[in-house]
Amino acid sequence: MFVDVVIIGSGIAGLSAALEAKVQGKSVVVVTKKYPIQAQSAMAQGGINASLDPKDSIQAHIEDTLRSSQGLADEEVVEYVCSQAPKAIEWLDSIGTPFSRQDNRVALRRLGGAKAPRACYAQDYTGLKILHTLFDNCIKEGVKFLSEKFLLNIIVEDNSAKGVTLLDLRSTKVEQLLATSIVLATGGFGKVYGAFSTNGFGSYGEGLAAAMRAGAKLSDLEFVQFHPTSLAKSAILISEAARGAGAKIVDSKGERFCDELATRDELSRAIWQKLQSGERVFLDMRELGEEFIEKELPQERKLAMIYEGVDPVKDLLPIRPAAHYTMGGIDVDLDGKTSIKALFACGECANAKLHGANRLGGNSLLEAVVLGRRTGGVAAAFENEVVQKEYERTKADQNFIKALFNLPNRIDFMERQEFLSKLLYNNVGIEREELAMKGVLSVIRQHQRELAFMGIRDKSPLYNTELVQFIEYGNILELTEAMVVAAIQRNESRGAHYRKDYPEQNDTYKAHSIVWKEDGVLCADFKGKR
Amino acid sequence: MKITIKRYHPHFDPPSIDMEYEVPENMTLLEALHHIKQTKDRTLSFASMCRSGVCGSCAVKVNGKEQLACEYRAQDGDYIEPLSVVEVIRDLIVDFNASLDTLQRASAYPLQMHSGMSEDEERLVERQSDCILCHSCYSSCPVFETKSSFLGPFALTRAYRYVVDSREEEKRAHIDAVIENGIWDCTLCGNCTEVCPQGIDPKSDILMLQSMASRFGYVNPNLSGFGSFGLEF
Ligand SMILES: Cc1cc2nc3c(=O)[nH]c(=O)nc-3n(C[C@H](O)[C@H](O)[C@H](O)COP(=O)(O)OP(=O)(O)OC[C@H]3O[C@@H](n4cnc5c(N)ncnc54)[C@H](O)[C@@H]3O)c2cc1C
Ligand code: SF4
Ligand code: SF4
Ligand code: FES
Numbered sequence: 155m156f157v158d159v160v161i162i163g164s165g166i167a168g169l170s171a172a173l174e175a176k177v178q179g180k181s182v183v184v185v186t187k188k189y190p191i192q193a194q195s196a197m198a199q200g201g202i203n204a205s206l207d208p209k210d211s212i213q214a215h216i217e218d219t220l221r222s223s224q225g226l227a228d229e230e231v232v233e234y235v236c237s238q239a240p241k242a243i244e245w246l247d248s249i250g251t252p253f254s255r256q257d258n259r260v261a262l263r264r265l266g267g268a269k270a271p272r273a274c275y276a277q278d279y280t281g282l283k284i285l286h287t288l289f290d291n292c293i294k295e296g297v298k299f300l301s302e303k304f305l306l307n308i309i310v311e312d313n314s315a316k317g318v319t320l321l322d323l324r325s326t327k328v329e330q331l332l333a334t335s336i337v338l339a340t341g342g343f344g345k346v347y348g349a350f351s352t353n354g355f356g357s358y359g360e361g362l363a364a365a366m367r368a369g370a371k372l373s374d375l376e377f378v379q380f381h382p383t384s385l386a387k388s389a390i391l392i393s394e395a396a397r398g399a400g401a402k403i404v405d406s407k408g409e410r411f412c413d414e415l416a417t418r419d420e421l422s423r424a425i426w427q428k429l430q431s432g433e434r435v436f437l438d439m440r441e442l443g444e445e446f447i448e449k450e451l452p453q454e455r456k457l458a459m460i461y462e463g464v465d466p467v468k469d470l471l472p473i474r475p476a477a478h479y480t481m482g483g484i485d486v487d488l489d490g491k492t493s494i495k496a497l498f499a500c501g502e503c504a505n506a507k508l509h510g511a512n513r514l515g516g517n518s519l520l521e522a523v524v525l526g527r528r529t530g531g532v533a534a535a536f537e538n539e540v541v542q543k544e545y546e547r548t549k550a551d552q553n554f555i556k557a558l559f560n561l562p563n564r565i566d567f568m569e570r571q572e573f574l575s576k577l578l579y580n581n582v583g584i585e586r587e588e589l590a591m592k593g594v595l596s597v598i599r600q601h602q603r604e605l606a607f608m609g610i611r612d613k614s615p616l617y618n619t620e621l622v623q624f625i626e627y628g629n630i631l632e633l634t635e636a637m638v639v640a641a642i643q644r645n646e647s648r649g650a651h652y653r654k655d656y657p658e659q660n661d662t663y664k665a666h667s668i669v670w671k672e673d674g675v676l677c678a679d680f681k682g683k684r
Numbered sequence: 685m686k687i688t689i690k691r692y693h694p695h696f697d698p699p700s701i702d703m704e705y706e707v708p709e710n711m712t713l714l715e716a717l718h719h720i721k722q723t724k725d726r727t728l729s730f731a732s733m734c735r736s737g738v739c740g741s742c743a744v745k746v747n748g749k750e751q752l753a754c755e756y757r758a759q760d761g762d763y764i765e766p767l768s769v770v771e772v773i774r775d776l777i778v779d780f781n782a783s784l785d786t787l788q789r790a791s792a793y794p795l796q797m798h799s800g801m802s803e804d805e806e807r808l809v810e811r812q813s814d815c816i817l818c819h820s821c822y823s824s825c826p827v828f829e830t831k832s833s834f835l836g837p838f839a840l841t842r843a844y845r846y847v848v849d850s851r852e853e854e855k856r857a858h859i860d861a862v863i864e865n866g867i868w869d870c871t872l873c874g875n876c877t878e879v880c881p882q883g884i885d886p887k888s889d890i891l892m893l894q895s896m897a898s899r900f901g902y903v904n905p906n907l908s909g910f911g912s913f914g915l916e917f
Contacts, residue, residue: 188731189780191817192739248799250849252813258802276813282738283813290793290842301781324773354733390736457736460712460755568722611726616695617774620726 156542157181157298159533160318160333162305162361165193166281167501167522168339169288169297171530175337176295178534183331184297185320187304187356187622191289194341194354195522198281199393199453200265201273202246202523203516204239207262210270212237219517222267222417223510224649225664226374231488231508235517238524243274246523251287252276263450264398265515267417273516278393278453281519303329304622305360306554308336308368308497309547315368315497316540319551323622326615328555330548332540335496335533338365338484339526342502344378346630346637347477347583348575352384352391356626361503363629365484366636370492371670373505373681374482375633376641379513379650380584381478382421383437388461389476392437392454394418394515399446402438404470419512419650422475426584429474436470443467475584479518481509481650482640485668490529493670496538500529507666511649558621561609567627570601570608574634582638587654588645595638602631636669639678643667685709685760687716689728692772707758714742714753717776729775737881740816743767743823744776750820750879767823783822783836790835791861792842795854805850812845812889814882821876821886827869835866837876837886844889847896859897867893868904 158180161168168184175182184190205215215236220227243260247253253276254261262271276283292299303320309330310316317332340361344353351357366372383392383403397403397414403421404410405428412424425435439447444467447455458466483505490498490506500506501522508521577597581590605628612620644667646660647653665683669676687707692700705724707716714732721728733739735754742753745765770778787793821837828834835843840862847858867890876886894904 188733188741189784192731192733192741194734194739196738196740196816197734197736244799247801248797248851250794250797250846250851252806252809252849255801255803255806258800277810279738279814282816286813286815286817290787290846293788294791294793294795354735354739356733388735453737456755460757614693614695614727614774616693617729617777619729619777620721 156332156540157183158334159183159337159530160185160331161337161339161530162318163193163339163341163501163503164190164299165195165339165341165501165522166285166288166519167526168337169285169292170523170526171337171339171500171533172292172297173288173295174527174530175534176297178531180534182297183300184292185300185303185305185318185331187302187323189301190299191286193285194357195285195519196282197354197391198519199278199391200395201263201275201280201516202243202284202519203268203272203514204243204274204520205236205270205272206240206243206260206274207270207272210272214269215239215272218268219508219514222512222514224512224659226507226510226648226666228507231506234488235508235521235524239520242520242523246284246287249287249291251284263395265394266397266415267514268516275395278395278451284519304625305340305364306551307547308364309545310368310494313369314495314538316545319548321555321625323617326555326618326621328548328552330545332542334538334540335498335536337490337529337533338497338499338503339501340503342480342483343633344477344480346575346634347579348572350389350575350579350583351477352381352389353477358626358630359480359503359633360626360629361499362484363632365492365497365499366632366669366671368494368497369671370494370497371485371668372483372636373485373666373668374640375480375637375669376644376667377481377511377650378477379418379479379481380422380475382418382425382475383473384476385458385462386472386474390457390461391478392458392471392473393451396437396439396442396451396454399442399450401442404436404438406434417512418515419652422584423652425473425475435473437466437473438470439466440468477579477583479513481505481511481513488528489532490525491532496536498529498533500526511651558610558624559613562607563609563611564607565604567608567624571627571630574598574601574630578634582641585652585654586641588642591638591642595635595642598631598635598638602635605631636676639676640667640669643678687758687762687764689775690763690765691775692766693774711758712754713744713746713751713756713758713762713764716758717753729777731777738816740818743818743820745823750823752818752820752881755881767819769823769825769828770819780819783819784817786835786839787842790839790843790866791858792839792846794846794849794852795857797851797853799851801850808848808850809845811884812841815841815884816882818881820879820881824875824879826873826875827871831865831869833865834869835862837890840866840870840893841884841886841889844893847893856900859893859900859902862893863897863902867897868906
């Protein structure tokens, strides 16, 4: 099969890119490992930023974003995205997004780190409603979807991308899909922290790992944002909108101990330290009142009751910080171009350097829409020679899948995966230290060596979800190695990356960390380090 | 406590069996399924993503009624089976391709829109746009037993959502798209409304579409024999 533009991932970034590529009259295929609307984007609750308030300005949005980035954002990218934001909301409105309204305009709420109410929302279903509106429009425009196909690899020859190899989940056959340009929109990798992550199952970063294997550079992987308020048992997110409206964070004695509107990294650290000292921490939403909670945060209330057995209207909600968003990703420029010809990336899997060391709430949906569209447009206009033949990569991947069925399965990978997620949360999480991280790194490398002794028990070629999880786990091992290496080499604290052994910011490190693979060997460096 | 799951694998003989599993108390059904897969049976196949009721991948039938596995607390003795109407691929995994096609067939997307709406206008589409396409309503609908080409509840609710959207200019074309295999085939049984985890009321949306269609001059074919009071002599 051959198409003009293939987009891997059907989240808000992927669908925004698809619609824009379609405007240029190109044939567009969107591939996803699930069904199109089952992307993590549906989970976003808080909002999408745009300076629409009369007291707000594009300049203020730029300044807030830059401040939060701790010197690691690209000013050109920040300026572009923030100045496009009002137009992006206008576009989303014009294609049907049912944003909440106030005084007959798109309603705004204030999220942490913002000087003004700046987040446009649709109750606490912001991501869901944007995603479904984009999906409806994709159907209208004739975007083609390939569901239940799992990205294995990017086919590259002479540093130029030719297509992708996909595992068809229903048949377990490996297929190749060739395209003039390839856009990765596979989302972040926050779920490598397992039960300590707000993310959905599936956010393991195969797109990043595949890009790295193909020779692309990844950057700033050490910057993982922890969200301060997730439910203690399930790590389900309680959106920042709750704090924006006045919810308090309190300890076991019911006392406040931090500024609820501080940045996410500061708050997460404050809560983490409380928890480390054996205390429990709660979110107190009682003062917001039932009417407000039902109108603005109905989803939160429902989830708190199901998962924590607590009604936030009446009781304190037990919380802890959880891995939420990965700032780093496939290194791209403003056009979404990676270091490989014809390979593009947008959304959370990419690092366009909008967020730097710390993302502001509401800026990632904005990035997904603005840079998703821009990348989709650039990719659609791109020209590349692609010889139509069966590529070596495809054959190798076919053999690889066959081989997985024959692995001895002497070590249980699911136990390993759970173990690794705990190690990462405790040692490469909210607070980090060299020695402990080096320990984690050697565990990851040990697990990599032992992959050949793992395997799957389910031998069915029909929709084998254990096989999928095993491949995801292999990717996790590849990607977390790179993340931990990046975290170890940054001997300073900046934004979400907090080193107990280097608690200060050190501007020698005011540079982007870069990782890549050469002949299968992981390499790491800084771009522009003094 | 124990739950029973209807397993299905077309290559096996018999393809379908019931299997009972011991699971800990106080879990959502989705947590229980993950628990079984991780600790007891790696072949158990089911779908999930968000675990928070927004991605629409985990709907199944519990004791005959559609539920989101991630929002339902498993109870001792529960009987779990895949959704109805849609084709079962394996265990609790079902095919959504054919059913999602109804959205295209019902033109359940904006046709000609402008931007801007008031608070009151937004409220008209608020509930309908909470839909997560979980297929619970689709699975509960009796019409499919006799008419597989029926557009079904979620596509019709979404069509309605665009008809009443004040930004939409092409109302008539939306109505035109839901006449054939659409609004008149619904028996107004209310099953869909009963099972929707998002509190959406497709039945009443379909009724609204029917009355709009009447205003556009369409006649309910089920009422055309009205002169004989439906009796045959
Ligand atoms: C609970 C929660 C709340 C959030 N709230 C907000 C908010 O209020 N505001 C905000 O700005 N941001 C928020 N975020 C962050 C934001 O939702 C994400 O950054 C954004 O949705 C990412 O969109 P995306 O399109 O890049 O990726 P995703 O939506 O994650 O989509 C990734 C797509 O890639 C597909 N895919 C992945 N791997 C493969 C593979 N191997 N093969 C095939 N397909 C694959 C997936 O199936 C999916 O379709 C929140 C995140 C979470 C988890
Ligand atoms: S209308 Fe309700 S039951 Fe039907 S698909 Fe939408 S959310 Fe699910
Ligand atoms: S009310 Fe209509 S659409 Fe809903 S389940 Fe009954 S027949 Fe189906
Ligand atoms: S897992 Fe997403 S709706 Fe249940």
